[in-house]
Amino acid sequence: MLNHPTYDKLTRLKLFGMARAFAEQSGLDLDHLGFDERLGLLIDHEATERDGKALALRLQRAKLKPNAAAEDIDYRHARGLDKPLFQRLLNGNWLTAHQNVLLTGPTGVGKTWLACALAHQACRQGYSAYYVRLPRLLDELSIGRADGRYSKLLKQLAKIDTLIIDDWGLAVLDDVHRRDLLEVLDDRHGVRSTIVTSQIPIEHWHAAIGDATLADAILDRLVHNAHHLNLKGESMRKKRAGLTSTHQQE
Template identity: 35%
Template sequence: MTTHDLATPDTTLTTRPTAAAQASLYQQLRTHLATLCLHAAAEHLPAVLDQAVADGLSMTATLEKLLALEVADTEARRLAGRLRFASLPTPATMENFDLDAAAGLDPLLLQELATCRYLESATNVLLIGPPGVGKTHLAVALARKAVEAGYRTYFTTAADLAARCHRAAIEGRWNYTMRFFAGPTLLVIDELGYLPLPAEAASALFQVISQRYSKTSIILTTNRGVASWGEVLGDTTVAAAMLDRLLHRSVVLNLDGDSYRLRGHHAASDTLRRTATGTRRPLQ
């Protein structure tokens, strides 16, 4: 070993990779991310690496930022999928529910329901009131909260549920349909009592409620008080058995007041009246 060998440090391990080597590593990293189906991370990789260089981020911080983007993208896709499955009929939310117009509702109770904790105890929610007071709006809003919280949710009307069960019985898919309605953590059944139900429909509704009893939650809206459910279902025995299961662990909200549509009509009329009064020319 020469004196020159001792005086000259070995720089093999400290030499920075060439531009070509860096490009190769970058492509390998992109390939690894794509192979693992981390598509959001692969898409944002250049921007994250540029930010890491500009801000002097550590490898740990850089990796966290990259994976956080992938997690956010995954959660967004899952939320979109749950919303598609839920089949919510309107974009109604708790935030745009007109609580001032809903006579008799406890704001603190609505806040509690919005937390979705009632789903953990398989508690049901019954919304009872005349047409137009916001029952469906509230049902959709609570369903949306459940979807956003990660719960599998499905919305249907009582008439559509009955029709679907009727077709299933004819086509030999009864067991499959019962399993479908048993699956979601939250099942919303809207508009019970608006349309007369045949005897087989009342039986189907009872079976759906029975198989979910004490396991998963139901939100049910109706314009008829529970005392008249025997008339609605055409069978007092089925109605009593259904109510026994629904009310065993439940929250009952009675909505009252003017119809949303009627209030809208009054508001429009008042606007037109004020406009006409303001533009009317005085008599000469």
């Protein structure tokens, strides 16, 4: 490692990217570059390293499904994915506008993966994200109410730029669950973005929530400012396994 007062000072100042770039420059012939250019290279290296660390931390906290990234999206699979709409979503304007995304369709068509790919792209764009299944979210809030962390949990959820709620409608909601869900979505309405995945068509969500009044309030905060992608077709998991029907599976 380079033994140089400038390198040591950069390290003590925690400018590790600049320190590494300074060490690399010391071994190169850069006499053709002016001071401003060399300084610019050091600053660029520091900025790139900090951005990389910040992204890694956002992705770690997001708890997304592994390998869900925009460049790996399979648009060839016949599942009704609206490619132009999805590519517009990847641009991130819906996050700036604090809109939502709803992904519906049968199991196995890639709803969760696509939701995580959107959130992964959001993290790249500097937004925070968090993935959670609806049953687990409701359990965490119930535990929080019992141990005194309920308000803290709601505040944490309200600060997340991109919240993924997976498996919407699979859990049976009681009155407490419905009110918890309303609290979460009310805090986020108009100021944050939410991604929801569900096997249940949107037109059946009102009945799935159970209480008409609370269902109106919940869906008003979720559906009316949302982009909807309705996927269809056979399970991608089954196709990857070389199976296309129950008969073939046998």
